[in-house]
Amino acid sequence: MGAKQHTHIEEKIYGTIFNIQQFSIHDGPGMRTTMFVKGCPLHCPWCSNPESIDPFIQIKIHPEKCRGCEACLKVCEPKALLHDEKKRINLEYDKCNHCMACHSVCQYGAITVIGLKISVEDAVAQLLKDKDFYNNTGGGVTISGGEPLMQHRFVSAVFKNLQKIGIHTALDTCGYAPFNILEEVVEHVNLVLFDVKHLDPEKHRNTVGVKNDLILENLRKLSDKKVEIWLRVPFIPGFNDDFELANGIIALGREVGATRVYFLPFHRWGEHKYPLLGLKNTYEGYREFLPEEAKNWKEKYIDQSDLVIFGQG
Ligand code: SF4
Ligand code: SF4
Numbered sequence: 001m002g003a004k005q006h007t008h009i010e011e012k013i014y015g016t017i018f019n020i021q022q023f024s025i026h027d028g029p030g031m032r033t034t035m036f037v038k039g040c041p042l043h044c045p046w047c048s049n050p051e052s053i054d055p056f057i058q059i060k061i062h063p064e065k066c067r068g069c070e071a072c073l074k075v076c077e078p079k080a081l082l083h084d085e086k087k088r089i090n091l092e093y094d095k096c097n098h099c100m101a102c103h104s105v106c107q108y109g110a111i112t113v114i115g116l117k118i119s120v121e122d123a124v125a126q127l128l129k130d131k132d133f134y135n136n137t138g139g140g141v142t143i144s145g146g147e148p149l150m151q152h153r154f155v156s157a158v159f160k161n162l163q164k165i166g167i168h169t170a171l172d173t174c175g176y177a178p179f180n181i182l183e184e185v186v187e188h189v190n191l192v193l194f195d196v197k198h199l200d201p202e203k204h205r206n207t208v209g210v211k212n213d214l215i216l217e218n219l220r221k222l223s224d225k226k227v228e229i230w231l232r233v234p235f236i237p238g239f240n241d242d243f244e245l246a247n248g249i250i251a252l253g254r255e256v257g258a259t260r261v262y263f264l265p266f267h268r269w270g271e272h273k274y275p276l277l278g279l280k281n282t283y284e285g286y287r288e289f290l291p292e293e294a295k296n297w298k299e300k301y302i303d304q305s306d307l308v309i310f311g312q313g
Contacts (some may be wrong), residue, residue: 042209075101251259
């Protein structure tokens with residue numbers, strides 16, 4: 001009897017994403033494709049992508065399409081779905097176990113799915129569709145979320161494959177992960193878009209759910225790596241629109257060798273998504289900057305325009 005044959009099967013790595021956005025001009029230099037992954041360890045009340053928070057593939061309801069047939073109510077074991085007085089569908093997010101049974105039985109398109117399980121190979125193939133645009137504009141691929149470091153093996157493998165063929169890669173991160181994970185991903189990254197939300201640990205924790213010590217420590221450690229850093233500050237009236245704080249963040253940017261510090265004014269673009277996901281609208285209590293306020297902030301830092309940018313630039 002011959003020796004037993006061992007076949008080497010290479011492990012396939014998958015990620016869970018919720019969008020691939022082509023022709024993006026705000027997530028790094030040039031024309032880019034941004035891939036958004038699911039799952040985030042923070043809970044920022046101003047999040048414009050609430051579909052990114054949950055790491056699982058989930059459902060989204062479209063009450064305007066609901067015909068009131070009740071098929072979904074019958075298959076939903078945890079009773080997460082209910083009808084309002086007009087017999088339109090509603091979702092209680094906390095009760096949903098992501099079984100997708102309701103999606104399978106709705107014949108009217110009133111329940112859709114957010115999220116897709118995708119292999120590294122398929123993700124890379126999709127991200128290379130606009131390769132010519134990247135080459136012509138100095139662009140590339142950005143991975144955002146959610147928090148890409150929550151799917152670090154997948155993200156790292158995608159970046160590695162892209163860099164191998166000369167594509168510029170950017171990681172958009174909140175920085176909340178063990179440093180060895182950040183380090184592993186950054187090995188295949190040209191640019192890190194690093195979010196800084198507040199320098200005060202308690203204010204940070206009370207608003208987004210975690211202290212900022214690990215985040216700031218990671219940022220400082222990152223400055224020793226050969227990777228470009230842009231700081232990005234979600235700029236929220238009443239939370240961090242403070243002159244001293246803004247100066248502190250800019251000083252931190254200079255300390256870590258960041259080449260840009262973006263202050264990105266809060267907008268309400270994502271607000272309509274919350275009820276469709278069965279989530280509480282966390283925008284309540286937050287407002288957008290008035291045009292005059294936004295203008296004043298821009299003017300305050302005009303002499304530091306080598307580094308500081310208010311708005312998307
Ligand atoms: S996905 Fe959620 S809402 Fe739909 S049937 Fe399953 S538990 Fe119910
Ligand atoms: S199955 Fe679709 S149309 Fe029927 S009640 Fe549920 S959401 Fe509405």
